[in-house]
Amino acid sequence: MAQQRPDISQATWEDAQLLWDYHQMHHEIRPCSVIIGLGSHDLGVATTSAQLYRQGFAPLVVFSGANSPTTSGRFPRGEAVHYREHAMMLGVPSSAILLEPRATNTAENLSLSREVLAAAEVPVSSVLLVSKPYEQRRSFATARKIWPDVEIVCASEPMSLSEYANKIGTKTVVDMLVGTLQRLVEYPKRGFIISQEVPATAVSAYERLRACGFDSRVIPS
Template sequence: MISAQAWADARRLWGYHQMAHAARPCSVAIGLGSHDLGVADTAVSLYERGMVPLLVFTGANSPTTRESMPRGEAVHYRERALELGIPSSAVLVEPQARNTGENICFSRTLLEESGVDVSSVLLISKPYEERRAYATARKLWPEVEFVSASTPMTFEVYIDSIGDPRLVIDMLVGALQRLLIYPDQGFMIRLTVPDDVMEAYDRLRGDGFTSRVVPADAAARS
């Protein structure tokens, strides 16, 4: 049973993880690989709205996508975009990245090798990964302006789409922990975390929502 306080704390983390950036025209959109085909759908929507002339999908596989996306996350994203009517000439695929840092670095290399001049990027992720993706991208590609985007949805709708409330709360907690510890490891810039968000995070960790938390010894070695 998830308490009313835990639900309230989870909604607070959900809201914090989203950057609330307004979409605007950029040089390219980069869709970060995951289990969520909604990233590809959102990229397609932004392309159709004239926000970008080019899509890059990046991602290999993870334990959670090996069966559902056997050809790799980026490849499945591309296939989804083509099904929705995007011309193949408007889609690049980076199929090797296995974490957010590699997503950014490998996409940057692909765009440079393709001769694409990039001054701004629409960075598309799962809703609760917006802030983490933004902080990572700003660290690894500081000369480019990043605008965060994800599929617009409420916390409740996302819970329903996953079907496992406890897992979603665990993911929210894990994403915030990385925002706290990864700047010291050089993986991302440091972003301010409001006191009320930290209090919610501490309560959720205390309540055992920790399956996606990086162990202390692993964090120290990262």
Template sequence: MAVSLFKQLQIVWDYHLVNQEIRKSDAIFVLCSYDLRVAEHAAQLYLDGYAPLLIFSGAQGRATEGLFTLSEAETFANVAKDMGVPSSAIIVETKATNTGENIFFTQALLKERNISVSSLILVQKPYMERRLLATFLKNWNDIEFCISSPNISFINYPTDEITFDHIASIILGELHRLKVYPTLGYQEAQEIPDEVWQAFENLTQLGFDEYLLTNDN
């Protein structure tokens, strides 16, 4: 059963990855979270010359309440500064609490500062890549973009703070959103192969259902 369980989780994990080639762009747009490895990855992209501007967006959500003393965006920005990114190259947006707000609030902030971008590198956690794609196709599709995340495998993703059960439950929650959110107008529909959805049904029946959508969310 353990082998079967891992294989099914790997199927879902692999589906979330869109495996896009990274191109030099006008800015690196980071959708912040609890995982500081994402901040490090984004900062390294900047240091490697992929874009002259680094944008961090994120307030303080359920996962980071009590974890960070500052907003997610400010915390990520401090990681980047510690790695050598100059403050002058960083924009911080601290109000967004979901992916849609990350987009809309950042669009407004760039407009307010008279900053025009025609291409972006989007940076998130690995298991958020496909939902990021679907959301941007729906809500910011008049620019060129590519998606990147830290190169961490499913088996190596858990840490002392991020447990295996948490990752298992959350990647199923992300898949559920990919199924439901297009019907609500939040994102573009993504084809979900039968093998992936069967794994979802099997795994949620085993109890990995903590992050599934309910009538309340």
């Protein structure tokens, strides 16, 4: 049974755990042509990308991301720039990092990173795609839509839901789990991502959480 938190009910926590598990792809990490770290508010993406590089899973890292309303204060010079600086502090040489500083969404992260790699004449057959833990599945679905001819292996900072909630706040995390599930359902209809099978249990958990007010990340219908 999922661990109960004092700030939400046991049933709500179990619904959140169900979505957390679904959003992760549970891929086996293996060597790839390049690591791409997707820009966000979470510096753990840069930390994980640096660790994977130092463990020899790819010879090159691309950090992609400009700014959003939630990151401009935290990363004033842009997500990719701050990610690069953090990775270098963790031992990744500057020569092993390429920057893509313009992307403002996941589709642009992928398409613009592909352009950066092409300009650098880097052959790419596989991508180790590093995202926030709850964004693995949506990042995968976006990558398969934008860049269908490469193998995608998903990774993120190894954290439990409880650890991540302690890191950024329970309400924020559950709101994001709900918003991401909605996008997995709605975005294929808009041509943004490939379709993913969404189990009925995940849909039911999403509906219960949304009805409980975890809806700040929901897009208008």
